[in-house]
Amino acid sequence: MSKPSIASINTVKSPDISREKSSALYETAKGYFPGGVNSPVRAFKSVFGSPLFIEKGDGCFVWDADGNKFIDFCCSWGPLILGHNNPVVKEHVLKAIDNGMSFGAPTALENDLASLILSNNKKIEKIRFVSSGTEAVMSAIRLARGYTKRDKILKFDGCYHGHVDSLLVKAGSGLVTFGETSSAGVPQSFAEETVVIPLNDKDAVRAAFEQFKDQIAAIIIEGIPANNGLLIQDKDFVHFLRDITKENGSLLIFDEVITGFRLGFEGAAAYYDVNPDIITYGKIIGGGMPVGAYGASAEIMGNISPEGSVYQAGTLSGNPVAMSAGIGQLSQLLKPGFYEELLSKTAGFVSDIQEFADQRGYAFKIFTIGSLFWFAFTDKDIKTAAAIDASSMQYFKVFHRELLNRGIYIGPSGYEVGFVSAAHSQAELESAKKAIFDSLDIVFLKDHA
Numbered sequence: 457m458s459k460p461s462i463a464s465i466n467t468v469k470s471p472d473i474s475r476e477k478s479s480a481l482y483e484t485a486k487g488y489f490p491g492g493v494n495s496p497v498r499a500f501k502s503v504f505g506s507p508l509f510i511e512k513g514d515g516c517f518v519w520d521a522d523g524n525k526f527i528d529f530c531c532s533w534g535p536l537i538l539g540h541n542n543p544v545v546k547e548h549v550l551k552a553i554d555n556g557m558s559f560g561a562p563t564a565l566e567n568d569l570a571s572l573i574l575s576n577n578k579k580i581e582k583i584r585f586v587s588s589g590t591e592a593v594m595s596a597i598r599l600a601r602g603y604t605k606r607d608k609i610l611k612f613d614g615c616y617h618g619h620v621d622s623l624l625v626k627a628g629s630g631l632v633t634f635g636e637t638s639s640a641g642v643p644q645s646f647a648e649e650t651v652v653i654p655l656n657d658k659d660a661v662r663a664a665f666e667q668f669k670d671q672i673a674a675i676i677i678e679g680i681p682a683n684n685g686l687l688i689q690d691k692d693f694v695h696f697l698r699d700i701t702k703e704n705g706s707l708l709i710f711d712e713v714i715t716g717f718r719l720g721f722e723g724a725a726a727y728y729d730v731n732p733d734i735i736t737y738g739k740i741i742g743g744g745m746p747v748g749a750y751g752a753s754a755e756i757m758g759n760i761s762p763e764g765s766v767y768q769a770g771t772l773s774g775n776p777v778a779m780s781a782g783i784g785q786l787s788q789l790l791k792p793g794f795y796e797e798l799l800s801k802t803a804g805f806v807s808d809i810q811e812f813a814d815q816r817g818y819a820f821k822i823f824t825i826g827s828l829f830w831f832a833f834t835d836k837d838i839k840t841a842a843a844i845d846a847s848s849m850q851y852f853k854v855f856h857r858e859l860l861n862r863g864i865y866i867g868p869s870g871y872e873v874g875f876v877s878a879a880h881s882q883a884e885l886e887s888a889k890k891a892i893f894d895s896l897d898i899v900f901l902k903d904h905a
């Protein structure tokens with residue numbers, strides 16, 4: 457069905473929630489931080505209004521500075537798989553803090569978190585903790601280059617890997633391209649070490665290996681690309697990447713900063729039944745504290761300093777408070793049935809919304825896997841960045857405003873995915889659904905056309 461014009465939608469919008477205090481805080485913040493924020497998407501640039509300043513969270517709820525309460529599907533962009541203020545995670549943090557904040561020396565907590573992960577994840581043998589997903593990816597890239605003694609990295613258009621210089625690169629035109637920097641401050645010579653190709657395109661991968669024979673250190677791909685829509689790749693394509701990297705002496709890096717511990721304890725690697733050479737983690741691993749990690753076989757990890765010659769370090773790496781939060785969170789994910797329950801809850805939620813939209817004939821599709829979902833104003837199947845229609849984002853913008861006005865908080869961009877946590881109860885999902893139905897009716901102008 458054709459979509460109504462934005463001007464006509466705006467004549468039927470619902471009354472806005474009060475944003476007085478958030479707006480005042482944002483004005484102040486603009487004097488302190490570039491764009492008023494410490495990470496760009498938070499600035500609400502692609503939706504209506506200015507950012508909501510969050511005061512507290514509990515379970516699946518957050519409250520903003522004006523006292524508005526929301527059911528939260530952003531969940532800090534993924535880390536909070538158990539919801540906000542999980543009592544066990546909190547207890548672990550408080551217990552660790554009693555002993556001090558940081559030592560810059562090894563602690564038993566690092567062993568405990570590593571043991572919890574390695575004994576339940578057969579995809580890696582050794583791990584190194586860092587402080588963010590970006591740092592994990594940056595280190596994995598260096599490791600791949602050091603190990604293979606090659607420089608070029610092959611990445612996919614539509615995958616985000618943090619703000620690593622050589623990966624802040626977008627596709628140029630043509631099937632296989634040298635990257636073009638997508639950020640000022642990244643030298644073109646760095647971008648030239650990155651080859652960018654479309655997702656879900658075997659020919660492009662083959663062409664890249666022909667064109668840059670014996671130069672490609674690694675292919676990096678998100679476990680499930682989930683930072684530019686949710687671009688679920690076929691199992692066959694992922695296995696093809698495993699095979700072609702092996703044949704060419706290149707490594708396969710799975711960036712599981714979102715999907716690690718999310719699709720299951722062993723992440724997308726287990727979901728696809730594939731064995732990547734290096735895997736990066738972040739988000740969930742730290743229970744809401746700043747932790748990232750990368751892991752690989754003992755042989756590959758043996759190249760990391762001080763065992764090997766690839767340097768990587770961190771003053772706050774393996775921070776005891778953060779390790780303890782990670783232990784508190786990951787140990788709960790290992791309880792039998794944890795993922796099954798989260799998955800079936802999400803599947804029910806998503807399919808009810810899809811059914812509603814289909815019955816009304818709305819051009820709206822939810823892409824979903826595990827407890828991830830992506831609301832897209834389309835009726836097409838989307839597997840590549842190029843297949844996303846940028847003009848559909850104006851409908852997301854209205855949808856976002858209507859959801860906020862009905863007490864639903866999702867990431868402020870139509871390219872971002874949403875997260876269901878274990879703290880979202882059936883009753884809360886029911887009320888979220890109702891708000892989503894009403895918001896869709898506004899976007900598609902039901903009864904107003």
Ligand SMILES: *Cc1c(COP(=O)(O)O)cnc(C)c1O
Nearest residue numbers: 588589590616617618711713714
């Ligand atoms: C979030 C994310 C990153 C970056 O992690 P930060 O902790 O924000 O630095 C890298 N890769 C993927 C796939 C991510 O989702």
